[in-house]
Amino acid sequence: VEAAAGTGKTSALIERILSGVVSGRVSLVKTVAVTFTDFAAGELKLRLRLAIEGARQKHDSSPRTTELLTGAVRELEEARIGTIHSFCADLLREHPVEAGIDPLFEVAPDDLAYPLFDLAFERWFEKQLAGPGEGVRRILRRLPRRQFGGRRSGTLARRPRESGPKPILRTAAWALVRERDFKTSWKRFDGFAREADIDALVLEMEELGEWSEVGNPEQWLTKSLAYLKRFVGEITRLESLGNPRDYDGIEARLFGLLGGWGRAKDWKAYYARDSFPSDEIRNRRDELKVRVQKFVDNAGADLAPRLREELWPVVEEFEQLKERAGYLDFLDLLLRVRNLIRDNRDIRAELQQRFTHIFVDEFQDTDPLQADILMLLSADDPDQHDWRQVRPVPGKLFIVGDPKQSIYRFRRADVALYQEVKRQIVASGGALVELNVSFRAAPEIQKAVNAAFATVMSDESSTQAHYVPLAPFKTALNTQPAIVALPVSQPYGDFGRVVDWKIDESLPKDVAAFVDWMVNDSGWTVSERERPERVPLQPRHICLLFRRLRHYSTDVARPYVQALEAHRIPHLLVGGSSFHSREEVEAIRNALTAIEWPNDELAVFATLKGPLFAFTDSQLLAYRSQCSTLHPFKQPPNDLPEALGDPVATTTPSGLPARGPRSARGSDEVSEALGILRELHRRRNRRPIADTVGTLLALTRAHAGFANWPTGEQALANIMRLTDMARRAERTGLNSFRAFVDWLDEEAESGDIGDAPIMEEGVDGVRIMTVHKAKGLEFPVVVLVDITAKDSREPSKWVDQASGLSAMRLAGCTPIEVQEHADEEMRIEKEEAARVLYVAATRARDLLVVSGVGDQPYDGWLATLNPVLYPPEGTGFKPQATQPPGCPQFGNDNVVGRFKNAVRPRGSVSPGLHRPKAGEHHVVWWDPSVF
Incomplete structure (x- = not known):
């Protein structure tokens, strides 16, 4: 079943299972139903139970049907x-034993x-x-990356690891390690002098550098x-000191040269001096860059295949350590089961007989190992061990998917x-059914989606989906817009050009202001999947969708979070990597640092000033001037004044409520x-780490304080997660409090941990997540943001499933296989970028x-x-x-604070209702000045 977005893929799968149960053909104890996320699996099981219970309670059911449904409830x-992993x-x-693993193995996530x-x-x-190989030896000469001009970047200073x-x-x-099932070695590059x-x-x-003495030192060309x-x-x-030429060191420097030189690619120079041949020098410089x-x-x-061979012992050692510890990671689960079914004929036959029906949801997310397992289990011949030659048993395999997603x-x-x-199933006699009536989106949104993606998915190929237009189910609502284009209020830089940094600076504030207006002033209503009637728009109905949440070391979502907090709009960040930059987490980490190192006066000061104590x-300052220090072990003098300074502020430095107002x-x-810090320090190594964290939170009444924040639920979830991290750290061998604090610092430097998940339907707050996290979900209002993100990136990997090859960039070194297939890889990346945007646009129900x-x-x-x-245009x-329906009266300019007498470009769009170039829908272009 190929089902477009919002057409009810999972509903079709559940109905198929239910019809099989009612007919007596399907026994749930002999059934496998798999999907690819825990959330989707839980929802699938819950909806199946509700469907069975609903069918069982129908009055027109025969006794036989009632008996079958009652049995299905027991078998569920x-x-x-x-x-698939479970x-x-x-x-x-x-x-x-047959799989060659520890019977008491434990599934080990990455942490x-x-x-x-x-x-x-x-x-x-x-x-x-002691004795590096050639590849490692050359990599060991790498220096920290530097900015143009040789200065260490601020980002690297923050992330030295x-x-x-x-x-x-x-x-x-x-x-x-992540690609260890691809055993094929990479091709060596010959002829490199x-x-x-x-x-x-x-x-x-x-030779070129000598010209810098002639040119104007203020010109960019001369600087390069x-x-x-x-x-x-x-x-x-x-070399002037008599040392031989250091080719390894020069090579390492050349790898970093273009990074610092990148800004020079479009540098122009204009000179009054005729003696400086600027055009010739610029051409020579650009040829040098090439x-x-x-x-x-x-x-x-040349380096990549050497590195792979020299690093492969790490993979082998890791496998041995996992085996001794009794751990299997997610890749191990798939590999071991695939090998077990493929290589053991008796087990393959037994499992094929035991499982009579296999249902697969979201099949477009399947990887080769998963497809191998599912196809072999559905085979009609137990002697067949090549999944590409499998003919599924008729009626045994039911697959639901959408290649566009x-x-x-x-x-x-x-x-x-x-x-x-798909071709294999159809060739074996299977049926292909397409679902295209979408029950999710408003008709105007469907028209826009069809017009946008019918052209970019027009040609069906082996790497791209063929576009099937969405058919409408809902009726249009004419009292409020379905599609809004939100222009950046101030996209222009200092020289009158649209620049990325101004967009990134203005857009979060514009989005937050628009969300504030929608929630508090618009009067708009939205629909919910579980309720037939429309309800007033609330923050939980809105989702901000990003292409990415990090750009190098930058937290892309952070400005949006801060802008929403400035408007006091509750929000939930789902799946980001800003856990350690959250104020509540930073406050606790500061306190843990002060507990371990009480002589670190900066950490003690940050703890006392932060939300835990809120001085x-x-x-x-008054206390320190009297005591000369903030050291927890320094006894204060007896003649300290009773009151210190002004009344305590009731907010944290970022404007969030502190633990509560005080005099x-x-x-x-x-x-x-x-x-408190002193006593926690004394007992820190005599009690479990989690107890120290819990005592700190209890003595400071942190839970009550954080609960009063606009994002209180997220803050509470984060501090509970931090406590859980302390428990897990002890399980993994971090037995000292100092080791835990150091580990937290390392995790914060890596910046790879997201907020604690609290995604629930009843929790209020604007959802903030990536498109990948939002897949399978829907929201009444979807706002697509972070427009400066690119749709694809440079090719860094090439996979050939047939030969078992996965070549990827290692340590900045690109294998020849990736370079040879760069154009093809870029085309595939562009194709997936179109699918990512399709998923993003089809998450919206009403707006x-x-x-x-x-x-x-x-x-x-x-x-x-x-x-x-x-x-x-024009x-x-x-x-x-x-003044479109449901909107305020708009002005005539989409830029706030445009220079007087500035000529607007011919392609500029005035706020109001427009009919776009493509499609049969209308778009409301917003006026950012109304906020």
Whole structure:
């Protein structure tokens, strides 16, 4: 069954199971129903139970039908309904000896498996320092990346663990661990004359660098030449001392050269001096950049296969450590079960007989291992062990999917695999059914989606889905808009050009203001899936969808969170990586640091000033001036004044409520707070880590304080998660309090942990998540944001399933296989980018809000929607209405604070109701000045 977004894929699967139960053909104890997330699996089981109970209570059911349904209710808990990983874990627990694993194995997520990997890597790294291979030796010469001009970037200063050769190698080894089932070695790159290429590049740089003495030092071109002169100067300085040319060191520097030189690609220069041939020098410099990039490509192709071979012992050591610890990670579950079914004919036959029906939801998310397992279990011939030759038993396999929503390629989901399985099933006599009536979105949204994606998914290929138009089910609501284009209020930089940094600065505030208006002033209503009547719009009905939540070390969602908090709008960040930057988490980490190191006066000050104690600067200054220190072990003098400074503020530094309003506080309260830190320090190594954290929270009444925040539910979930992290840390071997604090610091530096999940229907708050997290969900209002995100990235990986090859960029080195297939890989990336945007646009039920630039179409991840948003050029100044239904009266400009007498571009769009270039719908272009 191929079902488009909102057409009821899961409902069709449940109805199929129910009809099989009613007919007597399906027994739930012999049934497997799998999907690919725990949330979807839980929902599938709950909806199936409700469907069975509903059918059982119908008065027109025959006694036989009632008996079958009653039996199904009893069998429901025995049915294999869950994720593919939980199904595999069950099979391995039934056959541990045949699978060659510990019968008491434990499924280890990354946070349990990574310490074992870390141990394997450390052992390997110590050996490499004694005698590194050529690949590792060359990587060890890498220096921390630097900004143009040789200055260390602020980002790297904040995240030092990612800036040296050791973390580079660690990251590369972990990437190999994630792809360890691909055993094929990478192709060696022949014909790389490294030393000759380096000599030629250094000579050309030296010649160009000399021109920096002639050019105007204020011009960008001259600055780029001076950068070359400094680069060569560092090389020649060592050689002038009699040292031989350090080719490894120069190679490492060349890998970082283009990163610091990137800003120079469009530099122009204008000189009054005729003696400076600026055009010729600029051309030579640009040709040099091409040569440097070619060298980096060749050096990467030469280094990557060497690194893979030299890092592979880490993978093997990691496997041995997991085996000794009795751990299996998620990849192990799939690999072990696939091998068990494929290689053991008796077990394959027994499982094929036991499971008479297999139902698969969201099949477009399937990876090759999962497809292998499911196809072999459905085979009609137990002697067949190649899934590509399998003929499923008629009526045994029921698959539901939508290739247009295949967006998990980074998890090995593959549209080509989906198409192959579909062809195989149809060729074996299976039926193909298409569902296209969408029960989710308003008709105007469906028209826009059809117009936008019919062209980009027009040609069915092995790597792209064929577009099936959505058919309407709902009736249109004419009292409020269904599609809104929200222009960035201030997209222009200092020189009158639309620039990314101004968009990123303005858009979060614009979105928050629009959300505030919708919730408090619009009077709009929305529909809910479980209720037939429309209800007033609330924050929980709104979802902000991002293409990404991090950009390098930048938390992309943070400005939106802060803007919503400024409007006091509750929100939930789902699946982000800002856990350690949340104020409540930072406050507790500061307190834990102060407990472990009471002589760290900065940590003590941050703890006392933060939301746990909420003393003001003046109070702490007054106390310190009397006691000379904030050390918890320093006894205060007896003549301290009773009151200190002004009354305590009732908000934290970011404007959130503190633990509660208080009157002016005395020195005894500061002493009491320091006493809490002192006693926790004394007992920290005599009690479990989690007890110390819990005592801190109890003594400061943190739960009550955080619950009063606008994002109180999220704050409480985060501090409970932190407590749970303390418990798990002890289980994984962190037995000292200091080790736990250090581990938290390392986790904060990595920036890879998201907020604690509290996604529930009844929890109020604007949802903030990525498109990948939102897949399978729907929301009355969807706002597509972060328009500066790109739709795809440079190719970094090439997978050939048939040959067992997975070549990927390691330590910045791109294998020759990836380079040879770069164009094809880029095309596949573009195809998936279109599917990602399709998923984003189809999450909305009643209103789709698309961010954009009002003066011109913006080329970001939302660019595919531009034709269904922008009116034909030349008509944007003439909206059909300046006060569309349900909207305030608009002005005539989409930019706030535009310079007087500035000429608006011909493609500019005035606020109001417009008919776009493509599609038969209307779009309301908003006026940001109404806020």
